[in-house]
Amino acid sequence: MERSSAAVGAVRRLRTQQPPQQHQSQQLQKLRRRRPPPKEEEGWDWKKVGGGSSARLLLLPESRAVLVLLLYLLGLRGLVHVSFQQLVQPARDPKEFNAPRARMYLENITAIGPRAVGSPENEIFTVNYLLEQIKAIELKSSHAHKISVDIQRPTGTFSIDFLGGFTSYYDNITNVVVKLEPRSGAEHAVLSNCHFDSVPNTIGASDDAVSCSVMLEILHTLSKSSEPLQHAVIFLFNGAEENLLQASHGFITQHRWAKSVRAFINLEAAGVGGKELVFQTGPENPWLVQAYISAAKHPFGCIVAQEVFQSGVIPAETDFRIYRDFGNVPGIDLAFIENGYIYHTKYDTADRILTDSIQRAGDNILGVLKYLAKSDKLARSHEYQHGNVVFFDVFGVFVLAYPARVGTIMNYVITAVAVLYLGRKTLQPSKKAVIYLKELAIAFGFTVLSWFATLVGILIVATFISLIGRSLSWYTHFYVSIFLYGTAALAKLIFVHTLAKTFYYKHANQQFLGEVFFDVPLVFWSITLALLTYLGVSSAFISAIWVAFPLLTKLFTYKELKEKGATMKFISIYLLGMFIPHLYLLYLNWIIFEMFVPIMGRSGSEIPPDIVMAAFIVLVCILLSSYLLKFVYLARSTTMTTITLTTISAITFILVCGGIFFPYSSDFANPRPKRVFLQHLSRRFHSLDGHLEKSDSGIWINGLDYGGMYHVTPHIPELNDSIRTKCEEESPLCGLPWILPVDYLFRKNWYLPAPAVTPKQPVRFQLLSKEQMPWDSTRLTFEVSGPSHMSLYLRPHPGATLSKWSLGHGTPVVNAIDGDYFVYYSHGLKALPWHFWIELKASEESPKGMVTLALGTHYFFGEDQTSPQLHALLDRFPNWTFPSAWVSTYDQYIF
Incomplete structure (x- = not known):
């Protein structure tokens, strides 16, 4: 009995002499059971909190977190891909646009061959074909309309500041002008413009024979309708657009019908088929955008495209510029943007343009023209010229639009909410507020450092590739640019933040790190939003999305992170809240890539395309990862992620340097000449x-x-x-x-x-x-x-x-x-x-x-x-x- 009592006493003494770390853990658990979690205003213990096993429970397992993020990104990419595949089938209603008939027009025009200005193919054969079809349409038109046709051969001259500034002179070029109006006549008109000439040595199916074919079919559809229009519709088949916009100038400055035009729709191409993008509107005529939204069956357009195009980054102009500057007429500019690799080449043929793409364009343009020709606003269009409009399509399903002044108010309100959120953290006791501001500034510094280090590092790689003659390796194989520059950029971003976590934030609380590295991108996007709004940039709505949705996400994930740490439930809710910003930014970037990458194949000998591409990919990576880098600080490790990304980039770099990825392709189905x-x-x-x-x-x-x-x-x-x-x-x-x-x-x-x-x-x-x-x-x-x-x-x-x-x-x-x-x-x-x-x-x-x-x-x-x-x-x-x-x-x- 004495031995037994002694043994029990020894066990009791051993239990009371537990290791300090285990004892501290038990004490923390007791404290948590005794009282609820501290309120936010109590502040964080920014330093020396989070050691021990309880802190480790807050960290995400790397493999599971990476798997979730990878599936998330693949899902985003899949949805973007689906949104670009939303084409349509030919209409069955004889009163609607008929794409097969438009295709017949297209094939007949392109069968004439290249149509350079001054050539018989352009001035005689195409003109005669258009006149024959117009005459056939006129014979079948209803008695509610009358059709007038005029052949204009203008001579004129003008100066323009495009390409540094030059002057143009044209003599006896050709326009085929058709006016469809009510039997009683019409004082006002809406103009639809295409051009039938092509660049030398190409037959120009997409640029712009398909648009002229669409216009012929719209003329056919409208003329057969027994419902009279309120205003006239003028169809300008212009014969000298590739000659630096000369024919449109001849029409708008000299033709007798030009004075009746109150609005226009210009049909262009920067690619071959696909969706037609609204990339310019106005100026300052928001009613036109509303008309497009109301009447287009398959809307697709964004103010971002307009501001990028009008910035001069893309060295191109369209007839929109002529009508705007020389006619003072508002309008809508549309262009096919898919597959710009074969734009202005011999591969731009009718068989590469899908019938459902023609149907889509025809449905949209017919709907808008019909809407405008019946609109009371057309006759008084000058009265509705007030301010710009912010517009953007939502994944090709519908378009949102609101006046720019309303957007300005919304942007400033969202900025104010972000300031209130951040300001609340400074309304703590002065010591805690100073610590918070100090740590926020340091975290912002680490973030900017990661951006700078990433950009410099990737540009060095791109410069080296350019110097050894391996540029454009991604021209045919687009994903090479992602594997080469994108993975390297992400690896560099993660590596810099891992170093900061390992050395500077070694003893910091992980919940604090999750907070502060959420606040850093919020500060960045809020400053960007305020600045762009102040400068009058309508594309600031993107920054507004990247401020509003993260704040909502924070509202739903705050309790989970504070009470349970960085659980898989937390990351799932967080990614769900960030779904719209990520999806929309990726969607916009894909549109930009669709137009931007092919341009690199014709941008000249002085612009290193790999440096441009690398810089753009780094920018995309920085923006898309801005609210995701917090997971570096909430994860147990980033070693395998960094090694994997670096390995992919290194292997791709070796293959590119070895010349494995040839820039060009002769594949007839998908040429990249x-x-x-x-x-x-x-x-x-x-x-x-x-x-x-x-x-x-x-x-x-x-x-x-x-x-x-x-x-x-x-x-x-x-x-x-x-x-x-x-x-x-x-x-x-x-x-x-x-x-x-x-x-x-x-x-x-x-x-x-x-x-x-x-x-x-x-x-x-x-x-x-x-x-x-x-x-x-x-x-x-x-x-x-x-x-x-x-x-x-x-x-x-x-x-x-x-x-x-x-x-x-x-x-x-x-x-x-x-x-x-x-x-x-x-x-x-x-x-x-x-x-x-x-x-x-x-x-x-x-x-x-x-x-x-x-x-x-x-x-x-x-x-x-x-x-x-x-x-x-x-x-x-x-x-x-x-x-x-x-x-x-x-x-x-x-x-």
Whole structure:
């Protein structure tokens, strides 16, 4: 009995002498049972809280957390993919838009072949086909309408600040104009615009024959209706859009029906088929957006696309610009955006455009035109011109729109709620408030550091890939860019925060870390929201989503995190609350990728596409992960995640450097061609006295992407850097016949010597007169005759000023990039010689003359378009290229 009592006493003594850590854990559990969790205003014990086993229970298991996040991201991607597949079937109702009939129009137009301005295919064959179809439609129209047709052949000139600024002159180009109106006539009209011309050497099914086909079918549908319209509908089939928007200018400034136009819909393309995106509206006519929302059966559009396009990031313009600037008419700009890889190539054929895509576009445009033609607002459209409108589609299902001023109020209210949430944490005892602000600032610093380190690191990788000649490896294989740059970016972000967690927050409470690293992105998005709203950027609604939904999510997850820690229930509720912001941002990014990636294949030799792509992917990763990085601090470990992401990126990097991913593809079903321009060129340089000073000839070659001729050289060895084109510094645009003033984008080009070419329709240029004007200036009058496409370049000499000319609005427009003057000229059939004059003022007489004037010609069709040397060289290009070739001349004079 004594031994037994002694043993019991020893056991009792051992129980009372427990390890301090276990004793502390038991004491904490007793305290938790005795009283409820502390209220938020009691604050967090920011430091030295969370040690021991109880803290470890708060941490997420890495494998389960990663699995949930991966499934979450895959689900988001799947939903985005589904939203882009929402196409429609052809209508069965004969009163509705009939896509098969529109397809018949499309196939017949594209069967004519390439339709460059001035060619018989454009000026005669296509025009005749359109007139035949319009006549057939007129014969079957109901008695409620009357159809009028006019062939316009305008001549005019204008200046525009696109591409640095240039001036355009057109002569006798072609428009086919059709007006559908009530029998009693109509004072006001809505305009629908397409263009039937195409870029040289392409048949332009998507750009823009399909739009003209859609318009023909809409004309057919409306004309058969027995219900009269209130206003007229004008269908403009314009024949010179690819010539820098000339035909639309000719219509809106010269046609007698133009004054009745109160609104327009412009149908364009930046890709081949798919959905047609509303990417421009207005200006300042929110009623037009409401009309689109009310009438379009399958709406798809976003203010983000409008602000990106109008920012100039995408070097393009549409007829929307002409109607807005020269006609002061509000409108809607739509464009097909899918598969921009084959836009403006030989692969842009009718068979690549799905019938359901045509049906979708037809349903939308027919609905909007019919709505506008019956709207009382059309007649008084100027009365509804007040402010902009924020609009965005919700995954292609419907469109939300509200006035920009309402959006401003909403944005500031959301910002104020975020400030109140954050401010509440500073209304604690001064010591705790100071600690909170200090820790928030430090956490924000770690976050900014992770962003900066990630961006710099990824850009270094992208620069290295560009320098070794492996750029555009993702052009055909898009996911290569995600595996190369996206995984590396995420690994870098996680790694930096893991270091902060390991060394700085070693003894910090995990609940505090979850709080503060939620507040950091909230501060970032709130500042962004306030700033964008202040600047009047309508796309600020995205920031509003990223402030409002996280705050709601915090409301639903706060209790779970505080009482039970970072459980799987917590992460599930959290991700569910963040579902809309993540899904919508991913949806927008996918639209941007759809348009942006193909542009990198034609963006010029001076913009490294991998650096641009890497920067964009880093930005997307930063934004999408902004509220997810808190899980780094709530997870037990991030080791396997970081290693896996780094391994994927490293393997992809090795494969890219090894040249495994070839940028281009000749797959007929899904081509990704490399674009190359070839011009068989003859150049002549004349001295001040008019004598020929020097001349040369060769094939001038421009690769439209950053890779230049790197990939082509193994197939055509002579196209190497030994024949790089030398710039003639004293000549405008380096003494080369640029069709557009884009030489700053294409500094790397090649000049392969070849025999001189002599077109059968040579250019004729002469000085008609030289007059001394009363205001101490000299007027030079010229006459030019030549092919349908020519470019005029002017460079005044030092001490001389180009003060006036007969082009544009009379005041010369200098190109802001090159400092020279650029004039784009084109003509249709039977055009008279081009006459123009310029006036120069010289401060002192120079023996070298006052001005250098050069004339470039471009033979885009007919027997002068090609040469035996061009044919022979084209045959040697690999099948994954799209070489577009023609003959050019360049003549330079000094006066």
